Amino acid sequence: MIQKTVLVVDDETDIRESLKDALGDEGYEVVLASNGKEALQLLPGLSRPCAVILDIIMPIMSGTELYEAMQATPTLANIPVLMSTSDPSRVPSQVPVMKKPINLDRLLKVVAGLF
């Protein structure tokens, strides 16, 4: 069975760690990043298939900026993204969104659907 990778990008450490545990329990390989810039550096090296759970408001590089950078990069544009935010109004219209605080059961269900 092919290992699925999920990149969790969130500046809130507790959220990152909890999601890492929950997704790890479900068999995903989980990679963590605390902002968009860090994530952008990690993305090319991630094993495929992979998906990204992306917070929006973060220091250094926001989730929206990261998404735009991914869309501008052909090798990254096809990677599925789920945005997790307290303000869904900032999410680009074509991107799935999950409002904080996250319902973990529902998030796992949506993540499973990304692959």
Place this chain on the structure above:
Amino acid sequence: MSPPVLDSRLLVDDEREIRKPSRLPESPGNDLAIAFDHRVQFYEHEEFLYRVVAEFFGAGQKAGEPLLVIATEPHRRQLLAELGAGGFDVDGLQRSGQLTLLDAAESLAGFMVDGSPDRELFQAQIGSAVAKARSASRNGHIRAFGEMVDLLWQSGNSAAMIRIEELWNELGQDGSLSLLCAYFVSTLDGPGRIEEFQKICAHHAHVIPSEGQSMVGDSSARFDEVRRLQQRAQALEGEIEHRKRLEQALRGALAERKHAEEALRESQQELLDFFENAVEGFHWVGPDGVILAANRAELELLGYNRDEYVGCNIAEFHVDQEVIADILARLGRNETLRGTEARLRCKDGSIKHVLIHSNVFFRDGEFIHTRCFTRDITDRKRLEDELRRQNEDLSRTVRFSEMFVGILGHDLRNPLSAIATAASLLGRRADSDKVAKPATRILNSAARMSRMIDQLLDFTRIRLGKGIPIQQRQTDLAEVCRLAIDELESTGETRKIQLEASGDPSGFWDADRLLQLASNLLANALAHGTGPDPIAIRVDGTDGWVGLEIQNAGVVPPEVMPVLFEPFRSGANEKQARSGGLGLGLFISQQIAISHAGTIEVFSSESEGTRLRVRLPRTPPCSEPAFGSAGDYPQ
């Protein structure tokens, strides 16, 4: 003009002469039979008069009657010449005492006292002369010709003239007398003598017109002349009446004018009072900018004496020279200024903010003066400045609130999300209830806190006038309701919730907001429902509308019904506390329905319990798809 030919019948024989009522009987055609005959002859030429008198005396002389002449010296001389020319032995008549000559002016002087004839003196002088002449008469009758009245007439003393005519009439009662009075007729032409003419006629038995009126050839023509004279007399009488009425009307008009002038004076006084004592400041400015007048309110407003203000240029009192220059320029173009703000400098150095209303009085295109009202708005300006400061403070507060909302929305949700995720993970990893139950309690509390944060954020947004933002996409309302039920059940809710769906439940809505609405209504139904009764949710799509009804067995007290959808409503109580809300759930639900151009209503009764009904248009007006695909919400 040559004197007309005299027809003596006019004087003594013609019964068509004007006859006035007489107290004495008269005998037409023979004046000798008349005891007292008092007649008046109007004349225009003295030659005519002499002939009339000569004829008058000629008839008497033949009858041997004494003749009495009371005339002016020139008239006496001419009369004697005329009589002599007519065959009279004038000297013989004078010597025999048949002809007596008296001077009219001297005779007047003998009985006039203070401009009026004295009756006793008249009787003594004139009466004696008449009696003396009569004593020489064979038949007791005498003839007299008098000009005293004409002298008075010509001197303007008509009252004395009439009085003498009356005294002659009295004298006539004492014996037989034929008296001829003569009046120079041109003096009657003045309009003021019409009344006197009428009185002269009234005091004579016979009125004989002047030669201009009577010197016609035949008796028929003379009759016409006499008739015309009568008509003239009547016309004159009518004229007198008319003039009396005119005079009366004139007096009335004068009285009315006097009254009007009085009213005008009062009106002017009132206007002056209005100007001077008006509460509003008022002034006039000439075309050169010089103040021509100012009322008390204006002077009091600025603190100047009249002498310190009137006569000065208005620009001296304006703080902003460009403002007064603009005002005068606009007024000069005949513009009307309404509510022009300006600043005036007071005597004590302070500044008054004023509102000026003004226009210009032009006469024949010439700028005469302005009409300026000056209203003190200093207090208002102060309040406006204060209000502006408060608005700026409020704006800062609003900006702070918005910042607060942002912080609350993001910064609180993040740790809450961490708590919820960790609790959820804990629950999933739990091997026993000893761990799972506390994890569930943490999760429920986090969910409740999340709802409260959502509500506070929404309420703040609504209070700031921003409304509830909606992001529309294709949504299945029945699925939204199922999700809401699932969420409730995941928190350990054990009461039965029945969902019934019929028709097409889809529409173009904000799924996240409808989930919030359904969760709020369900939480409300659970909080206020009674006992273990099931909660019923019905979704029904028909035509362009989709309805959502949530029913429970509880009853809303009547006093709560009008305020049910108000925030933090007074009905908040312990029961509400059980639901874990802030009293904002129904208020925000209503706002969500309104944001979708929908409605929310409540029906409550003992028999049917409480039913909350939401109706949403399937496609709210002016809505466009915001998302091409959905996230974690049903399509």
